[in-house]
Each structure stands twice: as C-alpha cells, then as structure tokens.
Amino acid sequence: MSDRSSYVPPAVWQPAPSGGNFASINRPVAGPTHDKALPVGQHPLQLYSLATPNGVKITIMLEELLALGHAGAEYDAWLIRISEGDQFSSGFVEVNPNSKIPALLDRSVQPPVRVFESGAILLYLAEKFGALLPSGHAERAETLNWLFWQMGSAPYLGGGFGHFYVYAPEKFEYPINRFAMEAKRQLDVLDRRLAESRFIAGAEYSIADIAIWPWYGALVLNELYGAAEFLSVHEYTHVQRWAREIAQRPAVVRGRRVNRTWGDAATQVPERHQASDLG
Ligand SMILES: N[C@@H](CCC(=O)N[C@@H](CS)C(=O)NCC(=O)O)C(=O)O
Numbered sequence: 001m002s003d004r005s006s007y008v009p010p011a012v013w014q015p016a017p018s019g020g021n022f023a024s025i026n027r028p029v030a031g032p033t034h035d036k037a038l039p040v041g042q043h044p045l046q047l048y049s050l051a052t053p054n055g056v057k058i059t060i061m062l063e064e065l066l067a068l069g070h071a072g073a074e075y076d077a078w079l080i081r082i083s084e085g086d087q088f089s090s091g092f093v094e095v096n097p098n099s100k101i102p103a104l105l106d107r108s109v110q111p112p113v114r115v116f117e118s119g120a121i122l123l124y125l126a127e128k129f130g131a132l133l134p135s136g137h138a139e140r141a142e143t144l145n146w147l148f149w150q151m152g153s154a155p156y157l158g159g160g161f162g163h164f165y166v167y168a169p170e171k172f173e174y175p176i177n178r179f180a181m182e183a184k185r186q187l188d189v190l191d192r193r194l195a196e197s198r199f200i201a202g203a204e205y206s207i208a209d210i211a212i213w214p215w216y217g218a219l220v221l222n223e224l225y226g227a228a229e230f231l232s233v234h235e236y237t238h239v240q241r242w243a244r245e246i247a248q249r250p251a252v253v254r255g256r257r258v259n260r261t262w263g264d265a266a267t268q269v270p271e272r273h274q275a276s277d278l279g
Helices: 053-067 090-095 118-129 137-167 173-196 207-220 237-247 250-257
Strands: 045-049 075-079 103-106 113-116
Touching (some): 090 103, 118 137, 237 250
Parallel strands (some): 045 075
C-alpha cells in the first residue's frame, strides 16, 4: 500500500483548508450564516431540495403519490444550491437544523409540520397518504428494515467511497480501498436480497426501493461516480435487473428531473410548481 502519511494529529483539532470539492461549504459548527426567509408557494407541500441522490428520493416519492391519484401530494419544489450555501439561510435552518437537503414543510396542517432527513420524509409521506408502505405488521417491518438500512449504509457509499474516489483533492489508496470494500459488500447485500425478491421489501414497490434506488440503482447503472467498472457492478445481476426496472417508472423519470441544474439541459427542471413544469 502507498500513501502512508506522516501526519500526526495535534492534541486539539483546529480547522484547516482541506481542498477537494465542497471544502468551501464545510464548517465545524451548525446554525445559520445569514438571514433569509424561504419562499412559499401555493401547494400544501413545500420542498426545499436539490436533485442529488438524497433529494430525488423525495421528488420521486411525490411523483409516485401524484401518479397514484393523491392530489394532496401537489408540491412546490424550491431549489437549494448547496454549493452556494443556501442550506445555511435562517429560513432553511428553521426547517432543517442540520442544514442538509431535502427538507419538507407540510402546510396542509396547522401549525405546519417540518420534516427533515430523507428517510423521515419518505415515512411521513407514506403514512400521510397511506401509500408505498405495506400495512401488514411483518411487511411494514421489512420495509422499515431496508429504509433504515439505506440511511445507515449510504453515507459509506457517498461520504466514504464517493468522496475519496471523486471529490477528495488527491487519490488516497487507503480510504478508497476501505470504502470500495464496503460499497461492494453493500451491493452484495442487495444482490442477495433481490435474488429472492422482485422489490427490496417484497413483492410490492415501496419507500424502501425509493430510498435505495437513487444511490445503489444509479451506481450499478453507472450514473453515480463513474465507478461501474472500478466496482465491477456487472457482477450484481439482480441489482441490475431491479435498477433497470425502476429507472423506467414514469414517476422516477419525472422525479429525477426536479431541482436538477446539471446534465442535459432539456431534462433540467430547477423548480417545480405544477405538473406542466415537467413538460
Ligand atoms: N441523512 C441526510 C443526508 C442529507 C445530505 O447529506 N444532503 C446533502 C446533499 S445529498 C447536503 O445537503 N449537503 C450540504 C452540506 O453538507 O452542507 C438525508 O438522508 O436527508
């Protein structure tokens, strides 16, 4: 192994420039950096987000709910440019004290309910509309197993593997090896599950699929980190089959476009306020 560092941690850590993508928005404290209220649209649900894997979980969920006929799931999706620090506005911090997208405000109830953490938002919406979360005790437990599996696992894929493979200022062998190992182990967990089950939690498409697909589905379709060859994703044939099936769902195609400001210009919908915004 190369890259053995001579770095010796000091007795007390001090902030230092780290380089790499996102270094400019990282800081060791929470709370707002500036006073700015969030915009509010006409719909009951106000989403403040960006089309990252965590963000599209919610726009896919909302588009699925609308496709199922839940008119109460109409939403305004406002763009939060995380690279410009929008997540540190006073208004955003009021909705999510953790300053990360996605964040949801449900104004259909008084007082309005704030919901942050993508898993909590998926669960909130599933319960509010009675959809995409089985009601049977065992099936519900299995769905929540995988929803929480995703919340615990994806940081190793995104903050671990993706960070060091793509965003870090240099290619460091130790963390890339460590997190590639874990990413492949997680893919194998999913592959074994999907060998026995059409969808993640069973026969029914659910919030577990919606949470997991934007990370692991996109990864095996080579739409995340350009790492398909590096991680030999062709080995995970069941994940591939599942990923392709979900990618074709119209609500998934629509949801992935909302709050998107990169890639093919024709597919970008930076803000969504009505169905016609998606063409
Ligand atoms: N566990 C959170 C993670 C959210 C998250 O990491 N969001 C990222 C974008 S994908 C973000 O807002 N980053 C901005 C920042 O760290 O300042 C969730 O699932 O909602």
